[in-house]
Amino acid sequence: MMNTETIHVAGMAVELVRKPIKNLHIGVYPPHGRVRVAAPTAVSTDAVRVAVVTRLGWIKKKQREFAGQARQTERRYISGETHYVFGKPLRLLVRPQETSRCSIQLDPSDRLLMIVPTGSTTAQKANWLASWYRGLLRERAAPRMEKWSERLGVPEPRLGIKLMRTKWGSCNPGKGLVWLNLDLAKKPLAALDYVVLHEMAHFLSAKHDEVFLGILDKNLPGWRQVRADLNALPLSA
Numbered sequence: 001m002m003n004t005e006t007i008h009v010a011g012m013a014v015e016l017v018r019k020p021i022k023n024l025h026i027g028v029y030p031p032h033g034r035v036r037v038a039a040p041t042a043v044s045t046d047a048v049r050v051a052v053v054t055r056l057g058w059i060k061k062k063q064r065e066f067a068g069q070a071r072q073t074e075r076r077y078i079s080g081e082t083h084y085v086f087g088k089p090l091r092l093l094v095r096p097q098e099t100s101r102c103s104i105q106l107d108p109s110d111r112l113l114m115i116v117p118t119g120s121t122t123a124q125k126a127n128w129l130a131s132w133y134r135g136l137l138r139e140r141a142a143p144r145m146e147k148w149s150e151r152l153g154v155p156e157p158r159l160g161i162k163l164m165r166t167k168w169g170s171c172n173p174g175k176g177l178v179w180l181n182l183d184l185a186k187k188p189l190a191a192l193d194y195v196v197l198h199e200m201a202h203f204l205s206a207k208h209d210e211v212f213l214g215i216l217d218k219n220l221p222g223w224r225q226v227r228a229d230l231n232a233l234p235l236s237a
């Protein structure tokens, strides 16, 4: 039989389940970021607390991700909503018109103007905005790919963009390919620069080893702060 109790660690309620297992496991679950620990029967409650505190940064990050997802589902693509473009909050202005296509533009007064066919659905508007973000990200990523490939002395990779659930970027050096998370179009440009450099540094070292860290330190000395700021922001996928 399983023995479940609730303990409090760093002001956080943690569900503790004792089981006949070998290793302690910490999980964070949607939709509200509930924390659950499965611990071997012999492990003391104090040891569980220590394990939770050790992983507190990771737990908080997962909880922010879930909070971000919750916010994202509330998007209705109506006038007055705030949407981010490269870290800048913009007010959405949706204008239905007798047109067959959607057009999106940034106007000088920091509004995101979306002209849509009359009767467009929320899903259609979400798709149009996503493909607009995609074009924007490609446009801003291209010169950064070029810059880092020159500085690092690696051939310029092809760029793929997709929504990713847990990562800002990934790469396949063998295929000469870098993937960026579409959500980077909503984050500050410093983050885009860092993620492109990070992925391209993997063309020289597959792991996050000393060689890899040396490349980052040399080329973008402030990268740790940029990464910390980026990880404090939610992933939406």
Ligand SMILES: [Zn+2]
Pocket (backbone or CB within 6 Å): 198, 202, 208
């Ligand atoms: Zn990496």
